[in-house]
Amino acid sequence: MLTTIINILIGIGVLTGLGLVIGFGLSVASKVFMVEIDPIEENIFNALPGANCGACGYPGCSGYAVALAKDNSIPINLCSPGGKTTLDKLAAILSRDGVIGEHMVAKVCCLGDDAIAKKDFIFNGEDDCFTVYSFYKGEKSCKYGCVGKGSCIKVCPVNAINRDPLNRVWIDSNLCIGCEKCVTVCPPKVIKMFPLNGGHFVACSSHDNSKTVKENCKKGCIGCKICEKATDNPDRIVVTDNLAIINYNNPADLHTAAIKCPANVIVPIKTQKNFMIEILNKQKPT
Amino acid sequence: MGELFAIAIGTVFINNFVLSQFLGICPFIGVSKKLDSVLGMGLAVIFVMTLSSMVTFFIYHSILVPFNLTYLKIIFFIIIIAALVQLVEIILKKQFPFLYNALGIYLPLITTNCAVLGVALINISKDYNFLNSVLSGFFGGISFLVALFLMSTIREKLEMANIPKAFKGIPIAFITAGLMALAFTAADKSILELFK
Numbered sequence: 001m002l003t004t005i006i007n008i009l010i011g012i013g014v015l016t017g018l019g020l021v022i023g024f025g026l027s028v029a030s031k032v033f034m035v036e037i038d039p040i041e042e043n044i045f046n047a048l049p050g051a052n053c054g055a056c057g058y059p060g061c062s063g064y065a066v067a068l069a070k071d072n073s074i075p076i077n078l079c080s081p082g083g084k085t086t087l088d089k090l091a092a093i094l095s096r097d098g099v100i101g102e103h104m105v106a107k108v109c110c111l112g113d114d115a116i117a118k119k120d121f122i123f124n125g126e127d128d129c130f131t132v133y134s135f136y137k138g139e140k141s142c143k144y145g146c147v148g149k150g151s152c153i154k155v156c157p158v159n160a161i162n163r164d165p166l167n168r169v170w171i172d173s174n175l176c177i178g179c180e181k182c183v184t185v186c187p188p189k190v191i192k193m194f195p196l197n198g199g200h201f202v203a204c205s206s207h208d209n210s211k212t213v214k215e216n217c218k219k220g221c222i223g224c225k226i227c228e229k230a231t232d233n234p235d236r237i238v239v240t241d242n243l244a245i246i247n248y249n250n251p252a253d254l255h256t257a258a259i260k261c262p263a264n265v266i267v268p269i270k271t272q273k274n275f276m277i278e279i280l281n282k283q284k285p286t
Numbered sequence: 287m288g289e290l291f292a293i294a295i296g297t298v299f300i301n302n303f304v305l306s307q308f309l310g311i312c313p314f315i316g317v318s319k320k321l322d323s324v325l326g327m328g329l330a331v332i333f334v335m336t337l338s339s340m341v342t343f344f345i346y347h348s349i350l351v352p353f354n355l356t357y358l359k360i361i362f363f364i365i366i367i368a369a370l371v372q373l374v375e376i377i378l379k380k381q382f383p384f385l386y387n388a389l390g391i392y393l394p395l396i397t398t399n400c401a402v403l404g405v406a407l408i409n410i411s412k413d414y415n416f417l418n419s420v421l422s423g424f425f426g427g428i429s430f431l432v433a434l435f436l437m438s439t440i441r442e443k444l445e446m447a448n449i450p451k452a453f454k455g456i457p458i459a460f461i462t463a464g465l466m467a468l469a470f471t472a473a474d475k476s477i478l479e480l481f482k
Contacts, residue, residue: 011358018362022369029373033380125448 053179310401332427339423
C-alpha cells in the first residue's frame with residue numbers, strides 16, 4: 001500500500017518537476033531570443049487595410065510593411081484598396097510624399113451570355129475557365145469573349161464579381177478594390193483595368209470583322225465607327241482592328257457615343273450595376 | 287550496414303508512417319492540397335522527427351529507465367517533444383530567420399503530431415540503439431514526405447477531374463489515400479530479400 005502511494009507521488013513529483021523546468025526554460029528562452037519588431041513596421045502594418053490582396057506586388061500587407069520600413073525608395077502609393085486614406089497615413093508615418101494613382105477598377109470586356117452569344121459546343125465538365133478554355137478556347141464561337149465559368153469569382157478577395165443566371169460575368173465597381181487578381185487569372189485576358197472616373201468602357205474584346213461578330217454575338221463591337229463620329233474629338237475613341245478603344249487621357253464627352261452605339265456595348269463604368277440589371281430585366285420576358 | 291539499409295527501406299516503404307501505420311493522417315490530408323507546401327512541411331517533419339528521436343532516446347534511457355518510470359513514457363514524450371519544438375521555433379526565429387520563414391508555419395502544426403510521437407515509441411518498442419533511433423526518425427520523416435508528395439501530385443490532378451459533388455475535396459482524398467495504402471501493402475519484407 002505504502003509503496004503504491006510512494007510510486008504515485010514519485011510520478012506526480014517527476015511530472016510537476018518536468019513541467020516547472022520546461023515552463024521556466026521556455027520563458028527564459030523566449031526572453032533571450034526575443035525578436036524585436038520594428039515599431040515603424042508595426043505602425044505601417046496597422047495603417048494598411050489588411051486585405052492581403054497582393055496588389056502592391058508584395059506577399060500580403062505584412063510583406064509590404066516590411067519592405068516599406070526597410071527601403072526608402074519604395075513608393076508608398078502601391079496600395080490600391082486603401083486609396084487616399086491609407087496613403088495619408090503612410091505619408092504621416094514615413095514623412096514622405098506620395099501621389100495617389102488613379103483608382104482603377106477591373107471590368108469584363110464582354111457582354112455575351114448564353115442567350116445572345118452563339119456556342120460551338122456545350123461543355124459538360126467542371127465549372128472552371130481553364131478547363132473549358134483548353135478545349136478550342138471555350139464554348140463560344142467568339143474566341144475573344146468571356147469563358148463564363150467564373151474562375152475570377154473564386155480569386156476575388158472582396159466578392160465584387162457577379163455571374164448572371166445566363167452566365168454573364170460582370171464586376172461591381174463599388175466593390176472592386178483594383179487588386180488585379182482576376183486580370184491575371186482570366187484565360188482569354190478579357191478582364192482589363194479602367195479608371196473609375198473614366199466614364200465609359202467598351203464591353204467587347206472581339207477583333208473579328210463585323211460579319212463574324214454579328215453571326216457570333218448580338219452584343220459585339222462591329223467596328224462601325226459611329227462612336228468615333230459621335231464624340232466631338234477625333235482622338236477620344238479610335239477604332240483599331242475592328243474594335244473601338246477609348247482614350248482615357250481625353251476629356252471629351254462619351255455619353256452620346258454610348259447612346260448611339262448600335263450594339264449598345266459602351267457601358268458606364270461607375271454605374272455598371274444598374275446597366276446590367278436593366279439588360280437582365282429586358283431579357284427576362286423572352 | 288545491412289541493418290541500417292533495412293531500417294531505411296523498412297521505414298520508408300514497408301512500414302510507411304502514413305500509408306501503412308496510419309499515423310499523421312491529419313497533416314497528410316490537410317497539407318497535401320498543393321505541391322508548393324509539401325516540401326516545407328516534409329522538411330519540418332524530417333527535422334522534428336530526427337531531433338525528437340535523439341532527445342527521447344536520452345530521456346528514456348537516462349531518466350525513465352533508472353527511475354522505473356517507463357509507464358509515464360507517453361506523457362513524458364508529448365511534453366518533451368512539444369517543448370523542444372517550441373524551443374527550436376524560438377531559436378530559429380532569432381538566429382535563422384530564413385529557415386524560420388520556410389519551416390515556421392509548419393512547426394507548431396507538428397508539435398503534438400502522432401507520427402512524431404509514434405516514431406519515439408516505435409524506437410523504444412524495437413529496442414533500437416542511438417544511431418538506429420536517429421536513422422529511424424530521419425527515414426520516418428522521409429516516409430512522410432514521400433507519402434505527402436505522392437498524395438499532393440494526385441490531388442492536384444483530382445482538382446481538374448469531374449467528380450460527383452458529394453465526393454469533392456476531402457472525401458475523394460480519403461478514398462485516394464485508402465487506395466494508396468492498398469498499393470503500399472505490396473511492399474512487404476520480401477523487398478528486403480531482393481537487396482541481399
